[in-house]
Structure formats: structure tokens, C-alpha cells
Amino acid sequence: MLKIFNTQTKKLEEFVPLNDNIVTMYVCGVTVYDYCHVGHARSAICFDMIYRYLLYKGYDVKFVKNFTDIDDKIINKANEENKPFDEISEKYIKEFYTDMEAIGIKKPTFEPKATMHIKDIIDFISKLIEKGYAYEVDGDVYYSVSKFEAYGKLSHKKIEELKAGARIDINENKKDPLDFVLWKKSKPNEPSWDSPWGKGRPGWHIECSVMSMYYLGETIDIHGGGEDLIFPHHENEIAQSEALSDKQFVRYWIHNGFIKINNEKMSKSLGNFFTIRDVLKKFNGETLRYYMLLTHYRNPIDFSYNGLLAAKEALNRYYTFLMRLDNTKFGDEAFRIDSIETLIFNFENAMDNDFNTPQAIAEVFNCIKDFNLYLDTCQKNNLTPSLQLKKTFLNSMSKIAQVLGVFDKSYKEWYNLENNQWIEEKIKQRNKAKREKNYALADSIRNELLNAGIILEDYKDKTIWKKIK
RNA sequence: GGCGGCAUAGCCAAGUGGCUAAGGCACGGGUCUGCAAAACCCAGAUCCCCGGUUCGAAUCCGGGUGCCGCCUCCA
Numbered sequence: 001m002l003k004i005f006n007t008q009t010k011k012l013e014e015f016v017p018l019n020d021n022i023v024t025m026y027v028c029g030v031t032v033y034d035y036c037h038v039g040h041a042r043s044a045i046c047f048d049m050i051y052r053y054l055l056y057k058g059y060d061v062k063f064v065k066n067f068t069d070i071d072d073k074i075i076n077k078a079n080e081e082n083k084p085f086d087e088i089s090e091k092y093i094k095e096f097y098t099d100m101e102a103i104g105i106k107k108p109t110f111e112p113k114a115t116m117h118i119k120d121i122i123d124f125i126s127k128l129i130e131k132g133y134a135y136e137v138d139g140d141v142y143y144s145v146s147k148f149e150a151y152g153k154l155s156h157k158k159i160e161e162l163k164a165g166a167r168i169d170i171n172e173n174k175k176d177p178l179d180f181v182l183w184k185k186s187k188p189n190e191p192s193w194d195s196p197w198g199k200g201r202p203g204w205h206i207e208c209s210v211m212s213m214y215y216l217g218e219t220i221d222i223h224g225g226g227e228d229l230i231f232p233h234h235e236n237e238i239a240q241s242e243a244l245s246d247k248q249f250v251r252y253w254i255h256n257g258f259i260k261i262n263n264e265k266m267s268k269s270l271g272n273f274f275t276i277r278d279v280l281k282k283f284n285g286e287t288l289r290y291y292m293l294l295t296h297y298r299n300p301i302d303f304s305y306n307g308l309l310a311a312k313e314a315l316n317r318y319y320t321f322l323m324r325l326d327n328t329k330f331g332d333e334a335f336r337i338d339s340i341e342t343l344i345f346n347f348e349n350a351m352d353n354d355f356n357t358p359q360a361i362a363e364v365f366n367c368i369k370d371f372n373l374y375l376d377t378c379q380k381n382n383l384t385p386s387l388q389l390k391k392t393f394l395n396s397m398s399k400i401a402q403v404l405g406v407f408d409k410s411y412k413e414w415y416n417l418e419n420n421q422w423i424e425e426k427i428k429q430r431n432k433a434k435r436e437k438n439y440a441l442a443d444s445i446r447n448e449l450l451n452a453g454i455i456l457e458d459y460k461d462k463t464i465w466k467k468i469k
Numbered sequence: 470g471g472c473g474g475c476a477u478a479g480c481c482a483a484g485u486g487g488c489u490a491a492g493g494c495a496c497g498g499g500u501c502u503g504c505a506a507a508a509c510c511c512a513g514a515u516c517c518c519c520g521g522u523u524c525g526a527a528u529c530c531g532g533g534u535g536c537c538g539c540c541u542c543c544a
Binding site for chain 2: 010027028029030031036037038039040041042043044046071072073155156157158161162204225226227228229230231232233255256257258259260263264265266267268269291294295296298299300301302304306307309310311312313314317320321323324350356358359361362363364365366369372373375376377379380434437439442443446455456457458459464
């Protein structure tokens with residue numbers, strides 16, 4: 001039974017979709033005006049993992065992730081570079097896909113752009129005005145927060161306290177400082193669309209309400225995003241959507257924790273951020289993904305080079321083990337190892353507990369330890385290890401890999417091993433030297449390979465090699 | 470100022486009332502090896518502090534200290 005921590009109730013709740021087997025899920029995507037940083041990667045990986053696990057559980061998941069492709073930051077960038085705004089957004093959508101592919105993100109069902117739904121946005125806003133939740137002032141349309149009684153129910157804020165805070169920007173058009181913009185009048189030379197209120201463009205929050213309803217209906221099961229979106233973005237989405245439909249907007253709110261740098265929030269304004277491609281210069285996508293999954297999705301990650309290094313070493317351990325399995329002869333004898341037989345069960349248990357990926361990963365390494373020990377024992381006593389055990393392990397691993405999006409390569413891919421005839425030849429020469437007890441020659445061959453980035457491992461009846469990672 | 474979160478070995482990180490506190494990385498000792506590598510074994514934790522509840526607490530409650538986040542755009 002899957003349990004999910006719901007931001008709104010602050011409790012672990014049993015997950016039961018609204019319509020038996022169908023799960024509707026919406027995740028706030030990125031504003032496309034720059035390369036993605038590792039914070040975007042974390043959010044993407046988190047919800048990708050959730051998406052994959054729901055699919056694994058047999059749900060028919062309809063998953064929407066949007067692109068915000070019209071916004072002040074995009075317009076600013078367009079002005080700086082003297083290009084049309086959509087050239088900027090299209091460029092960074094393309095770059096986005098490059099990054100997402102590198103970290104193993106599965107494509108959502110729908111990936112709409114805000115600009116594809118201008119007409120729907122205008123309709124939505126018109127209805128809010130009709131229902132008395134929004135008002136127009138001089139070409140801008142605002143949402144009237146005080147009209148929506150439940151405002152603050154997600155972020156657990158009280159309207160009075162928000163008003164007391166002096167940090168809300170004063171806009172003389174607004175009737176109330178808490179009101180937020182639904183439709184923004186455009187300045188000359190800015191991108192704009194015709195509307196009943198004149199030329200303008202949508203505010204930020206409205207697109208998610210509109211697209212969520214358009215693709216998934218009035219009430220959806222899961223809505224997610226980074227924890228900084230809780231307020232005001234998701235609070236405002238609730239206000240917009242529920243005012244229109246008079247129905248519950250979202251049943252389970254899920255928010256991922258932040259990336260920190262030296263214990264401070266990573267943000268563009270502080271300038272302490274790494275882009276995904278910065279990281280990919282040093283580590284591969286699987287390592288970055290594994291590193292993210294090593295921490296529970298709601299906890300912060302203090303992002304570090306050392307952490308990535310440890311992640312890489314852990315994956316080395318996994319793939320070295322696969323290499324060992326592949327180079328070991330197995331036979332029909334039966335043998336039981338508890339942790340291996342219960343691996344998939346333990347994995348599901350961990351994942352059912354609010355997607356506890358660190359625990360899920362620990363279960364995998366538990367098995368590897370037990371299996372290695374067993375193989376050591378077999379080797380020592382000249383026994384043939386059980387093929388059935390290997391099959392059980394690999395079957396479970398293929399399911400786990402499919403959900404986590406790591407552990408999903410062959411060791412040959414991971415270590416980048418091609419058919420290198422010359423390496424095999426060198427190994428033969430070295431083994432011959434070893435048999436002749438010419439250790440000086442044997443060592444010099446091994447060093448030669450080491451200099452070429454090749455590490456040898458001697459087993460009882462064969463020598464295997466891998467590339468340094 | 471208001472609201473919220475976190476504090477577990479050198480580092481990362483699960484566990485949230487009960488057998489010896491998972492797992493990974495690093496370091497040290499050992500086994501194996503011609504030497505290595507890989508693997509395994511051993512060593513290593515006052516579970517931030519002080520009280521309380523309980524037969525029993527890292528886990529629940531109260532207080533304290535420290536760090537962080539949100540309240541403005543932000544994954």
C-alpha cells in the first residue's frame with residue numbers, strides 16, 4: 001500500500017486515486033530562459049521516479065509537465081539578445097531535453113507550453129471575472145484573494161499575517177496587496193495576445209490551473225513541484241481552480257526538497273548554482289541521478305563534489321559486481337539467500353513508504369554483500385554457485401532499475417568496454433609470464449595497461465579487466 | 470516579526486517506541502593474492518543538550534542550543 005506525504009495535510013496518507021486505476025498528475029516544469037541547474041534536475045528526477053513507480057504499480061498515469069514559455073525573464077533575455085521571445089524559449093526547451101535525456105527522464109504524457117493555451121487562459125479568466133473572483137483595472141486582471149475563503153490552506157498561512165508582512169509589492173492598481181495578476185497588460189513592443197481587456201499576456205499562476213484542467217480535469221490526484229512553489233504559486237493555483245470549479249483541485253500535494261550549496265539555498269540570485277551540464281563534465285547522468293536518489297526527496301541535499309564522487313564509487317561497486325556475476329560459472333544447485341529472495345518485496349516496501357529511495361538502494365547493496373560473500377565461499381570450497389539465485393537477483397534488479405532509472409546499464413556500458421583485442425592479448429602475455437613466475441614482466445604489463453586506464457582483476461581461473469571510472 | 474523544517478559514526482544517509490542503530494564513501498587492521506585489484510571479516514556512534522512519559526526512546530512530550538527554509542521571482 002503506497003503512502004504519500006501530503007503537503008496540505010502534513011501527513012502520510014494512503015494513496016487511492018480518484019478513478020480506480022487512473023492517476024492524474026501535474027508537475028510544474030521550468031521557465032525556459034536559461035540552462036537547467038541541478039535544482040531543476042532534482043525536481044525532474046524526483047517526479048520522474050514517482051511517475052515510474054506509479055507505472056510500475058500498474059496505474060494508468062496521465063502525467064503533465066508544462067513549460068512556462070512566456071514571462072518577464074524570457075522577455076528580458078530576448079531584449080538583451082535582441083531576439084524574439086520565442087526564439088529564446090525554443091532554444092532552452094531544446095537544451096532542456098538534452099539535459100533531461102542525460103539524466104534519464106522519461107517523457108511525460110503531455111508537455112504543453114503556456115503559449116499553446118492562451119485562448120483557454122482567456123476563457124478561464126473571463127469566467128473568474130463572471131463569478132466575481134477577478135477584476136480588471138486598466139488592462140490588467142487581478143485575482144481577488146479575499147473572495148476565496150480557503151486561501152492559505154496549502155501553505156498554512158493566514159491572510160491577516162500575510163497582510164502584516166511588509167514585503168508585498170505595492171501596486172496601485174490592486175484593490176488589495178495580496179491580489180495577484182491573472183492577465184498582464186503588455187507594454188509597447190512586448191509579445192502580446194488580444195484579449196477582452198486589450199493586448200496582454202498571462203500571469204504566471206494561471207497557466208498551470210488552465211492546463212491542469214484542460215488535460216486532466218477539474219480534480220487531479222497529484223500535483224507537484226519544488227517546495228518553493230508552495231507559496232504563492234500553488235496556493236494561487238488552488239484559489240483560481242477551486243473558485244472556478246467549486247471542486248477540490250488537488251488530492252495529494254507533493255513537494256521536493258532543495259539543493260543547497262554550503263548549507264545555503266542554491267539560487268540564481270545568490271549565484272551559487274551549478275548547471276546540469278557543469279556536472280556532466282565531471283560525472284555521467286546516472287551518477288547525478290543516483291546521487292539525488294540517495295537522499296529522500298523531501299530532505300535537502302547539500303550538493304558537493306565529494307558526494308558525487310561517493311555516488312560514483314557506489315555505482316562502481318554495483319557494476320563491478322555485475323561483472324563478477326557475468327564472469328562466474330553457475331550451476332543447477334539450489335541455494336537460498338534471504339535478502340535476494342525478498343529483494344523485490346523489500347524494494348516495494350521502501351518505495352511504498354513515501355518513495356523511500358535511500359532505503360530501496362540500501363536493500364540492493366545488502367544483496368550484493370550477501371551474494372559476494374556466497375561467491376567467495378563457493379570459490380574457496382570449489383562449489384558451483386546457484387544459477388537460480390543469479391536469475392532471481394537479476395530479475396529483481398531489472399524491475400528496480402526500471403523504476404529508479406539507475407542500475408540500468410550493463411557493466412560493459414558503464415565501464416565503457418569495447419572489444420579490445422589488444423587488452424586480451426596483453427592479459428594472455430601477462431598470465432604466461434605469471435605461470436613462468438616472471439613477475440617483473442607480469443607487473444610491467446599490468447602497469448602498461450594501468451597507464452592506458454585499464455584495471456585488472458585476477459580470479460581463480462580468469463583475469464577480467466575494466467576501465468578506470 | 471509570523472509560519473515551518475532539520476540536528477544519527479570522518480563524510481553522505483535510512484530508521485521514528487522494543488532483537489547487536491540499515492546502506493554507501495573515506496581511513497585503519499586482517500583474510501585472500503607472487504604482489505595487486507576485486508571481495509569478505511574486524512575496528513569505529515555519549516543517535517545536539519537538559520528534563521519528562523514509559524517496563525523500554527534516536528524515535529513520543531516539554532524546554533534549550535545550533536543550522537536552514539518560506540512569508541518577493543525561484544525546482
